[in-house]
Amino acid sequence: MINIGIIGYGYWGPNLVRNFAETPGASVYAVADLDGKKLEQVQRRYPAVKVTSNFLDLLNEPRIHAIAIATPVSSHFELAMAALKAGKHVWVEKPITETSLQARKLIDEAERRKLTLIVDHTFVYTGAVRKMREIVASGDLGSVYYYDSIRVNLGLFQRDVSVISDLAVHDFAILDYLIGEHPVAVSASGMTHFPGTPENLAYITLFYGSGTIAHVNVNWLAPVKVRQILLGGSKKMIVYDDMEASEKIKVYDSGVSFTDDPQKIYQLRVGYRSGDMWAPKLDTMEALRVEGEHFVKCVEAQERPITDGKLGVRVVELIEAATSSMRGRGETVYIQRQEGNS
Ligand SMILES: NC(=O)c1ccc[n+]([C@@H]2O[C@H](COP(=O)([O-])OP(=O)(O)OC[C@H]3O[C@@H](n4cnc5c(N)ncnc54)[C@H](O)[C@@H]3O)[C@@H](O)[C@H]2O)c1
Numbered sequence: 212m213i214n215i216g217i218i219g220y221g222y223w224g225p226n227l228v229r230n231f232a233e234t235p236g237a238s239v240y241a242v243a244d245l246d247g248k249k250l251e252q253v254q255r256r257y258p259a260v261k262v263t264s265n266f267l268d269l270l271n272e273p274r275i276h277a278i279a280i281a282t283p284v285s286s287h288f289e290l291a292m293a294a295l296k297a298g299k300h301v302w303v304e305k306p307i308t309e310t311s312l313q314a315r316k317l318i319d320e321a322e323r324r325k326l327t328l329i330v331d332h333t334f335v336y337t338g339a340v341r342k343m344r345e346i347v348a349s350g351d352l353g354s355v356y357y358y359d360s361i362r363v364n365l366g367l368f369q370r371d372v373s374v375i376s377d378l379a380v381h382d383f384a385i386l387d388y389l390i391g392e393h394p395v396a397v398s399a400s401g402m403t404h405f406p407g408t409p410e411n412l413a414y415i416t417l418f419y420g421s422g423t424i425a426h427v428n429v430n431w432l433a434p435v436k437v438r439q440i441l442l443g444g445s446k447k448m449i450v451y452d453d454m455e456a457s458e459k460i461k462v463y464d465s466g467v468s469f470t471d472d473p474q475k476i477y478q479l480r481v482g483y484r485s486g487d488m489w490a491p492k493l494d495t496m497e498a499l500r501v502e503g504e505h506f507v508k509c510v511e512a513q514e515r516p517i518t519d520g521k522l523g524v525r526v527v528e529l530i531e532a533a534t535s536s537m538r539g540r541g542e543t544v545y546i547q548r549q550e551g552n553s
Contacts, residue, residue: 213507214240216269216299218290219281220249222367223304226499227279227331232257234503236511240275243268266290270297277327277510280304285371288313291328295320300327300510306380306530307523314527318520327509329502329516330523332384336502338493339451339459343442344389346449346462346491353445353466355390358382358425360440366411366431373401373409375533378429382440383526384518386417386425389442393525394532395420396545401537404432415533458490 215231217224220242231237241261242253250262269275270293277300280290288308294301295317307330308314321328334340346352360382369377387393394417401413412430419425438453448463464486471480494501502518509516532544 213237213276213300213510214274215277215279215302216241216243216272216275217279217281218243218266218269219304220244220246220253221281224249224281225252227281227302228253228257228260230497230499230503231279234500234507236507237503241269241272266293270294270299276300277302277506283369283371284309284376288317291317292320295324295326295328298324298326300506302329302331302506303523304331305333305384305523306330306376306527307520308527311524311527311531314520314524318524321520325513327506327513327516328520328523329506329509330518330520330526331499331502332380332388332518332522332526333498333502334381334385335388335518336498336505337453338495338498339453340385340388342460342491342493343449343451346447347389347442347444352442352447352449354421355423356443356445357423358386358389358440358442360425360427361437363412363428363430363433364436365433368405368411368431369409371409373403373413373534373537374411374429374431375399375401375413375415375537376409376530377431379413379415379427379533380526380530382425382427382429383529384522385440387522387525388517390419390421390423392419392421392423393548394418394425394529394546396543397529397532397536398541398543399533399537400541410537413533413537415537417529459493461488461490463488 217227228239231239239260243263243266244250253262278294279302281304287303291301291303362378396418399415401410403410411432415427417425440451442449448465450461466484468482469480536544
């Protein structure tokens with residue numbers, strides 16, 4: 212049984228407590244939050260769980276094996292490093308840290324101590340994204356031509372991070388998992404409509420060496436909630452609408468083909484294919500629950516999580532590149548990959 216201590220019981224922390232409370236092999240031992248009212252909520256809902264306003268109480272408790280961190284991004288590095296140094300496995304919310312340098316330090320520390328470090332990129336564990344990866348990996352989609360995402364709503368404005376760190380991170384992690392390739396360049400435009408606050412909308416383009424292109428549109432100032440991804444391949448195309456109650460994924464047997472036949476040079480050279488559409492059956496288990504079980508298994512078997520620190524640092528590199536491009540009004544930022552840790 213892995214005893215977990217959770218730091219942060221704001222908007223997201225309660226989801227972690229609820230899921231870990233139901234995850235086989237895991238037990239929620241204690242929750243820390245600076246806000247006494249949040250701790251009262253924990254006590255009302257989970258009378259057996261200990262509460263404290265001081266996260267050090269969790270780190271000093273030998274019966275706690277793992278720490279889950281669901282605090283604002285600016286505190287992730289300090290808390291995760293302290294937890295690793297106390298010998299605890301770490302679950303940290305997305306994005307792993309504010310900077311890629313901080314993320315690399317966490318990876319080093321976890322590796323040196325042989326501790327598990329997982330970053331909660333929840334979308335990667337959804338039935339829909341896992342099915343998309345299955346279709347891409349099987350070759351059924353063909354070459355991935357493009358990824359086009361719209362992730363907009365009247366969002367929770369964050370004080371410390373822009374909409375890129377809040378929403379585009381989901382796409383950066385999904386892309387990494389789906390196509391297993393890191394972009395070579397990024398171009399982004401964005402805007403804040405409220406002086407003194409981080410950008411509340413952004414349009415990000417990612418260029419890949421293989422020729423894949425991705426576009427991500429994120430916005431906290433939209434009147435409706437849209438969560439839609441188009442994934443276009445040379446053989447098939449997928450539409451993923453996360454707002455659909457069922458049939459979140461639709462696979463279209465659509466595409467075009469070009470002929471180079473000199474005999475047909477005066478005829479139409481483009482052939483259009485518009486075949487069947489089907490909606491594959493998806494695993495409906497809550498993504499956090501799937502991820503929680505994966506975390507427990509990784510801790511027990513000393514396996515590397517799917518969303519490990521290295522995936523986390525690649526995502527932060529994209530946040531940094533996109534933010535730098537956005538502040539330069541869309542100038543292209545080339546990505547220099549560092550050897551070693553990622
Ligand atoms: N995986 C996802 O899909 C997802 C969704 C939403 C948020 N998040 C992530 O979860 C994290 C938290 O976001 P949120 O929206 O819940 O924030 P929040 O501000 O609602 O909650 C943060 C909580 O942490 C507490 N806290 C801060 N510093 C602390 C400390 N040193 N010790 C103890 N408690 C402390 C605060 O009192 C607050 O209750 C962020 O990293 C965010 O990116 C992830």
